Amino acid sequence: MSKLSTGEVMHRAWRVGVVVPAFNIPYLPMMEPVVRALRECDAFGLIQVARLEWIKFEAISLKAVSREYQKVKDEGYTRLHLDHCPVIDEDNLWVDVQPIIADAIDQGFESVMIDGSRLSLEENIARTREIVELAHGSGVPVEAELGAVMGHEEGPLPPYEELFRTGKGFTDPDEARRFVKESGADWLSVAIGSVHGAISPATKDKAKIQARLSIEQLDRIREAVGIPLVLHGGTGIEKGCLQDSFRHGIAKINIATAIRQPYERAAKVSIEAGQQAVYEETVALLRDELAIAGTAAALMGER
Numbered sequence: 001m002s003k004l005s006t007g008e009v010m011h012r013a014w015r016v017g018v019v020v021p022a023f024n025i026p027y028l029p030m031m032e033p034v035v036r037a038l039r040e041c042d043a044f045g046l047i048q049v050a051r052l053e054w055i056k057f058e059a060i061s062l063k064a065v066s067r068e069y070q071k072v073k074d075e076g077y078t079r080l081h082l083d084h085c086p087v088i089d090e091d092n093l094w095v096d097v098q099p100i101i102a103d104a105i106d107q108g109f110e111s112v113m114i115d116g117s118r119l120s121l122e123e124n125i126a127r128t129r130e131i132v133e134l135a136h137g138s139g140v141p142v143e144a145e146l147g148a149v150m151g152h153e154e155g156p157l158p159p160y161e162e163l164f165r166t167g168k169g170f171t172d173p174d175e176a177r178r179f180v181k182e183s184g185a186d187w188l189s190v191a192i193g194s195v196h197g198a199i200s201p202a203t204k205d206k207a208k209i210q211a212r213l214s215i216e217q218l219d220r221i222r223e224a225v226g227i228p229l230v231l232h233g234g235t236g237i238e239k240g241c242l243q244d245s246f247r248h249g250i251a252k253i254n255i256a257t258a259i260r261q262p263y264e265r266a267a268k269v270s271i272e273a274g275q276q277a278v279y280e281e282t283v284a285l286l287r288d289e290l291a292i293a294g295t296a297a298a299l300m301g302e303r
């Protein structure tokens with residue numbers, strides 16, 4: 001049986017309503033226990049790294065991540081994805097994303113994300129379109145973002161309840177329709193109430209607020225775009241909202257803080273203790289919060 005591409009697996013996930021978790025790896029030793037947990041829970045997932053994780057944490061480089069992945073991967077359960085490659089980053093600096101994404105594809109990343117969410121709609125479309133052309137040339141699917149999933153920036157968040165009530169920064173369905181049609185993106189990261197875990201040295205150890213999701217907004221976006229949707233800020237979302245979102249178009253959920261914080265705490269004792277903490281937390285997420293243990297065959301079964 002030939003290997004299913006990440007694009008094919010994501011489309012199956014979207015059709016059958018089984019979410020694909022994508023686990024961030026800010027420290028390389030976190031990768032092996034995540035792969036092991038996926039295998040042991042018989043669940044499919046992505047291993048991913050964002051640019052800020054090799055710049056501000058210890059993922060080192062795309063090459064180092066790819067090497068580690070080649071050592072520990074299990075293609076029955078995992079694929080490698082490039083998370084946030086921002087055109088304007090969390091510190092408001094412009095980034096030349098094209099060479100980074102080209103390098104990721106050369107290093108064997110099987111899907112990539114361009115994050116143009118801090119740009120105007122027109123510019124986001126144009127920059128995403130360039131990356132789609134580059135990546136599709138190598139058969140690699142592209143995730144893009146429209147709307148503001150906050151939390152990576154320094155400084156305090158606006159009060160969460162106000163943010164949720166006003167829907168400030170939520171993805172607009174009409175803009176999303178135009179964005180997807182004109183950019184050619186394969187999957188869309190949407191803002192519907194989740195926030196990213198903080199990453200600045202002063203706040204990265206703090207517990208996240210519990211977020212909710214607007215399923216009505218999600219429905220409107222899903223009807224407008226007709227492609228798999230992605231939920232960022234996957235740590236600490238109310239469980240009922242989370243499960244609803246998987247039935248309403250969310251095909252991929254990004255999870256970083258939930259496994260990073262236990263790793264950082266336990267790794268003060270030893271790397272092995274850190275790895276054990278990651279393993280236990282990943283198993284708990286797969287079994288309880290995401291409830292996808294035993295679903296790998298539904299996504300990876302025969303063509």
Ligand code: 13P
Nearest residue numbers: 197232233235254256257
């Ligand atoms: P959390 O830190 O909330 O898990 O979000 C992760 C994420 O969205 C990475 O892209």
